[in-house]
Amino acid sequence: MAAPKRIVLTGGPGAGKTATLEVVRHHFSAQVHVLPEAAGILYGGGFPRHSTNAGSRAAQRAIFHVQRELERGSEEERIAETIVCDRGTLDGLAYWPGAEDDFFRDVETSIDAELARYAMVVHLRTPSVHDGYNHENPLRIESARQAAAIDARIGRIWSRHPRVVTVESRANFVEKVHQVLDILRREIPTVRARTRHPEIGPDP
Template sequence: MLSEAERNLNATDGPPIFRFVFTGGPCGGKTTALARVFSYLRERGFECITCPEAYTTLSSNGMNVDFFSTQGMPKVIQRTVLEVQMALEDGIHRVLKARGKPGVMLCDRGTMDGSVYMPQKEFSELLSEMDTNIVQIRDNRYDAIFHLITAADGAEPFYTLENNKVRTETKEEAREVDQKTQNAWVGHPHFYFIDNSTDFEGKMSRLVDTLSKIVGLPSNLKRRSAKFLLKSKPDLSKFPSDIAYKEFEVEKIYLKHIHDDKSSYSFIRRRTNIDPDGRRLGSVYQSTLAQWTEDGELIEQKRIISEREYMSTSATRDTSRHVVQQRRISFLYNKQSFVVHIFQSPKEGLCILHAQVEASGKAEPEVDLPPFLEVDRRLQDTDEDKDTFGAYHLSKK
């Protein structure tokens, strides 16, 4: 007879387990953030486990900088860090699943952070040797990435390395590492910046609010995406050379309502990574449940699913709606995360720019728009704009 833990491990419809990465440049507040979020979620019924940073774990237990003097050692160390990181995360995920309750893994950095310290070609070769790729270790592994910008960028008086003895970066070096880390995670579908535009308490509150919406808890942030109608499709040749961007194909399928409940809807999504030569590198699958609260706030609970789940769930699609097909371009500009949605179906040629920003009051959040895109106007939270430009409404036949 199987034990309770074994039954939980074998279950295909168990409670959700979320994987979140906390990353960023030195002295961004990760240690405090991990502790704050851990307590917050535990108090609200989630089982939480923190996954330590693999490099720091190895360095704190005898692996020192002298090791790098051996020829070929940097690649060996980066592979070891990556393997340790993945083993720790997989083990923690197994423990949380066996527990049989809603769970959250809080990762102190993730699998892409090591790429900052290697040439891109070498990192790609390393992944190939490990029989994996960027799609698997970045997009398919984590539910969201939270980048806490270093205090050296916007909160300079508070920059210190006293809380991490293995870090030695100057402020200039910290800003450079922070930027490289941002670029390493470009392309993840849920990549959030937590900057230094407020005091540190405000920074932590914004982090908790953003994370809350993902796991389905009420949040003080009423919006995290400002939308703009573009006049035309982006011309990638006009993107500045220092703007890192990624391209994707997206298929979104809305599902039938099991109950006559108009306060919620659900969909599944396939997101395929496209390389600069047009080759498909792999797909990530996600399930989303969207619910409106009594005060009109939309909360979306997201989770990564397998290809098998995606295919079986697609059989329950809402046939009164079109399958939404899009081309998407993700990029960073001035510490902001943008995604261009280029519709292929059901409204071919429609281009909407999404900017991940924060708003806690009634005022619209400010967005520093990229000058290399032709913006028509900002879309408003009105029924008219939702009906004309929103994917949910456009999908209706």
């Protein structure tokens, strides 16, 4: 049996990843396994969120290894033929307070090895305040300007992947979700999800 296909859904703070992935999980059912965000698991569980360089590096190393184990566990359990990741192992570079080489040395890998883990990257762009950026997620601490800067760094990091699809921010969040569903549907040839879009509630 072939190894599951991994797809990254990434983006800066407030891009709508969590809400979008809930719809993806419901829409594709057993054909897709959606992984939780490693950072959310760690920070939600009390991992220190220090603003120092040493604290930031410790957090990103921990997030990297949790992400790796989430992916490995779902692959070994053969839960589904496609795994959609809430961020990938390279997202930590956008938060890393130092040179890229230091990151790869600390986690003992390379840019090429991590890019090769994923079949596709879907980048949800972070909205501006005008388009709906907010702090409804209690783990979101970034200002709109900081979120935009992180989103730009994420875009530059993943631009080195051969298959990146960018989903621009929109005032109508439902349209953004529909675009992601269409992208994923084309990537899952055996999908048996509903042909019509599900009902989606108000913007997150």
